Amino acid sequence: MAKLPPFPGTTGRRDWRTAMDAIRKLLANGDDTTQVFRIMRALNVGNAPMNYARLIATERGGRIAYEQVELARHFSDPAFVASFAPGTVGAAYRHFLETTGYSADGLVEVSRLVPSEDDLAHPYAWFGRRVRDTHDIWHVLTGYKADESLGEAALVAFSYAQVGGLGWALIGSAAALKSLRVTGNALFAKAVWEGYRNGRKAEWISGEDYLTLLHEPLDAARARLGIATPVAYLHAQRELGPVLASYLSAQKAGAGTGPERIAA
Template sequence: MAATLPPFPGTSGRRDWRTAVDAIRKLLANGDDTAQVFRIMRALNVGNAPMNYARLIATEKGGRIASQHVELAQRFSDPAFVASFAPGTVGAAYRDFLESTGYSADGLVAVSKLEPSEDDLAHPYAWMGRRIRDTHDIWHVLTGYKADESLGEACLVAFSYAQVGGLGWAFIGGAAALKSLKVTGNSLFAKAVIEGYRHGRAAKWISGEDYLELLHEPIDAARERLGIRTPRAYLKAQTELGPELASYLSTQRAAAKQAAEEPRLAA
């Protein structure tokens, strides 16, 4: 059982609902505005880093992982490191993910630093916060939830809430699911988000994994060992909603669609 650790030094322990509400309005208006996600996390995930750090060091490998204090974003941003994984491994799937999406570990870090954050401090809790942030895309790979899609992000947010707690995750996932009922006219999106939460609860605690070992593991074996289930409600919603409604929060996707249609209209 994890110990209860003292709070982050200098924090009030209060949630900032005004900031969270302002940020969720902006995020629901433009799902590509990733900076709002981090605003919400900082406003609502009070006490989350100490809780997860305590849980980590209570695991068999956690003490070693914490003492080594690896900065995963630095490793994930090293092209030689990313290129080193054998086909069929988690790391190879992550490499494919980076190539297909154009995302990067240092890009995620840059977005998270648009505002001052406790995550930048030299403190074990801050390191734990960075560790959770920097493995977000690894979780996309493991769960199968697409990253460049509103539905996939909302499902992974719900999965993350079940895994690591933090009211910010629940706030984002719940708001996206509720808005989807009106936008899509059905409950497919919302049911997929609920499934994401349930699958997160059922899976092993992934934040306790040694990621430098996990990346070398065959991806199917890793999913089985971690208890990550096939997201059937998500796959059904993705198919039946189609790309446009599955990404209803993304202004970039809407703009891309409009740009693709303009040449046909002109012709």
């Protein structure tokens, strides 16, 4: 695969000082999603060119890249979200939005609290937005809950396996290590490791045409993409119970809607 040039104006260097400051704050307050994006900006250097090159090398990736659909605009349209038949990925996404109170716009707003190149008119920036805007679709596909630290940490590990980026690796590893102290056992950490392994085994989801995928039956989509049932995750979810709830930050208890995702 050809190596594409770096994002114009970037140094190509990882900012570990910023990343470590952000992970410390995120571990102290799992609701502070802004720190996730600080970590991503600091460590995911070179990630966008690598994934964009992978996209355009696929059979349908050239068309997807040429069309540059802004998925957040569709996901934020109530009529679009309401249009999917029962049992489809889109219907499951609609249920996700209704039950969590989350929104595509909310995730966009949080990402913009951290200065980045994401809003630029550039193919790499567009791909970065694509990964950001499909985060909740990945929750639906994998079965990892978005309103708990365990589900977010497992999806972070799954995401690292899928799209790379040391930012994802740092967040998933730090969450797993913290869980050993908080829960007193390795169930949480095993679920995170399973998320990584499942991500490695699955097809490359970022190469999917999401506007088509949303109309596909959920079970069929999971089978086609090779997304395994997260056995260790479901076991940890059952066994940890109240301990898992205590893993969340104090701010979570008083939170309603909003961008309290990708928590560590």
